[in-house]
Amino acid sequence: MNPVFDYHALAPELVLSGAIVVVLVADLLFPDREGLQTSRLASLGILVALVPVLTLAIDGADRSLFGGGFVVDDYAIALKAFFLLVAYVTVLVSADYVGEGDYYKGEFYFLLMSSVLGMLAMTSARDLISIFVALELISIPTFVLAGWRKHDTKSNEAAIKYYLIGVLSSAVMLYGMSLIYGLSGGKVLLADIGKFAAAGDAPPLFAVAIFLTLVGFAFKVSAVPFHFWAPDTYEGSPTPVTAFLSVASKAGGFVAILSIIYFGFFEADESWQPVLWALAAASMTVGNLTALRQTNIVRMLAYSSVAQGGFILVPLAVAQDAPRASFEAVVIYLFIYGAMNLGAFAVVIAVARRTRSGEIESYAGLGQTAPVLGILMSAFLLSLAGIPPLAGWFAKFVMFRAVFEAGGAGAVTLGVIAAVNSVIAFFYYAGVARRIWFEDPAAELAGPARVPAALTVALAMSAAVVLVIGVYPQLFARVGELAVPL
Amino acid sequence: MIAQNIAFWIIAVVMAAAAVRVVTSRNLVHAALFLITVLIGASAQFIILLAEFVGVTQFFLYVGAVAVLFLFGIIVTRAPMQPADYDNDQRWPALAVSLLLLGVLVALLIDAFGHQEIELSDDLLAIGRSDAVGNSLFRTFVVPFEVVSMLLLAALIGAVAIARRD
Amino acid sequence: MALNQFLILSAFLFCTGVYGVLARRNGVLVLMSVELMLNAVNINLVAFSAFVRDVGGQIFALFVITIAAAEVGVGLAIVLLIYRNLDSPDLDRVDQLKG
Incomplete structure (x- = not known):
């Protein structure tokens, strides 16, 4: 009995794997040849991998392979599309940064795409082994990418800190998973673990196992108090890698949490709900309060992404009482967060090309010297703050909707904390915008800014998403509704 | 025992x-x-x-x-x-x-x-034999297996790229 | 044989690893402590696999072993890079950025 292979279900991963090999070989055969830049090849490969995602979406049927360990449903398809789009934009913002430095270009895109392959696998992973393996494929290439500026000791430090935290969090997560495997009577499929959790006769050790697993994931999504590596790693890494880490790799961690909570631990809510509640509240508060004090734009965005991670955890923390609304909220928030954060980092890269500085001071007067960049940066920051009519308000809206649907004292308290934090966050986002428009530029930066074509496309894409979703959220809300697998 | x-x-x-x-x-x-x-x-x-x-x-x-x-x-x-x-x-x-x-x-x-x-006992020995492990690995866990192959390639190339003196 | 004798040995190794991660400041030694924790995981998985008579745990352990090897390779490459730039693999010396 030969296993029946559904190649269509595996097509996005297969196409991307093919593209990865092509990039690697092309870089070997044609080093630095004009007209065949690896960045173009990489972005083309990622776009081609989107084709089978589209055909799967049109086909619409849920596919379950290998005994249920690999599932392609609307949730998986939506997030596969998200990760591929994020990867495409990341390649665009990397193109000139990597092309102008003395970096290994082919290897850079190879590692980036390998990490994206891990994300695609993560969206479909429905057993502990697949989740673990996909998480490692997401992480290991990014350890190396964080240290890609080899002669910069800050980049070295970013890499070693990220690496040690990464392997430590995997070990903690695995210990939790090994206990879950034993307690559930030898089950690795999330569906089987879900049945065990629903039976409700698990010993207290099960709660500890869930706790350890979630601690491992909390490191990956840099939730407070497991966030301390994030600002250093984000500041030291090459900025395009930081953009990738703060959006894609973080979203990878959230997809893992989403899958493992919804398909596995769901009924054991007294074990995970308090943990996620505390992580959400702490991440929002600590992230925002620390972001207020930052003078470096990348560190500010790092703490802001810790806080945004907290906002994404809010619906998860009330998931038991509002399953559908929470799932929708997480997926929608991830999409919008991806667009606005990538956009903000694209502006940071564009500005740093001219000022060679990551300090917030260097944004003074950007509105006069480079009005378009100034407008875009203000738009992305105000979107992150949740100001209508930019997409961020819709992300916050679906989050609060999930909280209100859940009701209950715990959910409402968390909602109040989230509301207070939205106000705090407004101050530092608006603070940068104020410098852009109401302060005079440093004299030596009078000349016009030149933004390379690839970066322009990346900025345009992010800006378009942020504006269109912000003005017509109903177009996009459908994606969130469809993605709910319940 | x-x-x-x-x-x-x-x-x-x-x-x-x-x-x-x-x-x-x-x-x-x-x-x-x-x-x-x-x-x-x-x-x-x-x-x-x-x-x-x-x-x-x-x-x-x-x-x-x-x-x-x-x-x-x-x-x-x-x-x-x-x-x-x-x-x-x-x-x-x-x-x-x-x-x-x-x-x-x-x-x-x-x-x-x-x-x-x-x-x-003997039935436990049968579970841990390489044929049983291989069967399970290539039937049920073939996707993670393939993912690991890409992971090893990425780790290899990444390690070489970053440790190389240049 | 009691299942717990394996699980408690594993818990001991795990906690020893946790101590090492917290108390060591040399990158290579921290990595060794993480390896202790991963071995604890493997002992758990194989013991449970024998207890419930399911091969899944052994497969899981095989994946853990393989990926741990890949992680160590990448980690030592990063340590080597730092050694070259700073002339020291001590974590304390790598401290320009303060979180």
Whole structure:
């Protein structure tokens, strides 16, 4: 009995794997040849991998392979599309940064795409082994990418800190998973673990196992108090890698949490709900309060992404009482967060090309010297703050909707904390915008800014998403509704 | 059963002692050698549990590859061969945290699996044989298997790219 | 044989690893402590696999072993890089950025 292979279900991963090999070989055969830049090849490969995602979406049927360990449903398809789009934009913002430095270009895109392959696998992973393996494929290439500026000791430090935290969090997560495997009577499929959790006769050790697993994931999504590596790693890494880490790799961690909570631990809510509640509240508060004090734009965005991670955890923390609304909220928030954060980092890269500085001071007067960049940066920051009519308000809206649907004292308290934090966050986002428009530029930066074509496309894409979703959220809300697998 | 039990306890005591030395040794090379002792011990425990394939893989991969990598890393970074202080100033809090964790885990493990026994018999041997492992690996877990192949390639290329002198 | 004798050995190794991660400041030694924790995971998985008579745990352990090897390779490459730039693999010396 030969296993029946559904190649269509595996097509996005297969196409991307093919593209990865092509990039690697092309870089070997044609080093630095004009007209065949690896960045173009990489972005083309990622776009081609989107084709089978589209055909799967049109086909619409849920596919379950290998005994249920690999599932392609609307949730998986939506997030596969998200990760591929994020990867495409990341390649665009990397193109000139990597092309102008003395970096290994082919290897850079190879590692980036390998990490994206891990994300695609993560969206479909429905057993502990697949989740673990996909998480490692997401992480290991990014350890190396964080240290890609080899002669910069800050980049070295970013890499070693990220690496040690990464392997430590995997070990903690695995210990939790090994206990879950034993307690559930030898089950690795999330569906089987879900049945065990629903039976409700698990010993207290099960709660500890869930706790350890979630601690491992909390490191990956840099939730407070497991966030301390994030600002250093984000500041030291090459900025395009930081953009990738703060959006894609973080979203990878959230997809893992989403899958493992919804398909596995769901009924054991007294074990995970308090943990996620505390992580959400702490991440929002600590992230925002620390972001207020930052003078470096990348560190500010790092703490802001810790806080945004907290906002994404809010619906998860009330998931038991509002399953559908929470799932929708997480997926929608991830999409919008991806667009606005990538956009903000694209502006940071564009500005740093001219000022060679990551300090917030260097944004003074950007509105006069480079009005378009100034407008875009203000738009992305105000979107992150949740100001209508930019997409961020819709992300916050679906989050609060999930909280209100859940009701209950715990959910409402968390909602109040989230509301207070939205106000705090407004101050530092608006603070940068104020410098852009109401302060005079440093004299030596009078000349016009030149933004390379690839970066322009990346900025345009992010800006378009942020504006269109912000003005017509109903177009996009459908994606969130469809993605709910319940 | 008694022979396996005696073997377990001897190996377990050696492993525990070696593990403690790994985290307290003041000499890098000694720490690596104690780590190898733990790794070999784990491999022996897998054989006792009749998981032959995993036991052998543990031996080859960990003792053959990982341990050698560690020693290689120690050599190329020219770590001092004489004892040095490798601990930070958090030794006592660290000890408190790990002892607390150990206490909680042991109490809960006894609560959850108090009197459960592992029966070592021929059917268990069949589960751990390479044909059974291979069947499961390539039928049920073929996607993670392929993902790991890409992961190893990425790790290899990444390590070369970053460690290369240029 | 009692299941718990394996699980408690594993818990001991795990906690020893946690101590090492918290108390060591040399990158290679921290990595060794993480390896102790991963071995604890493997002992758990194989013991449970024998207890419930299911091969899944052994497969899981095989994946853990393989990926641990890949992680160590990448980690030592990073340590080597730092050694070259700073002339020291000590974590304390790598401290320009303060979180």
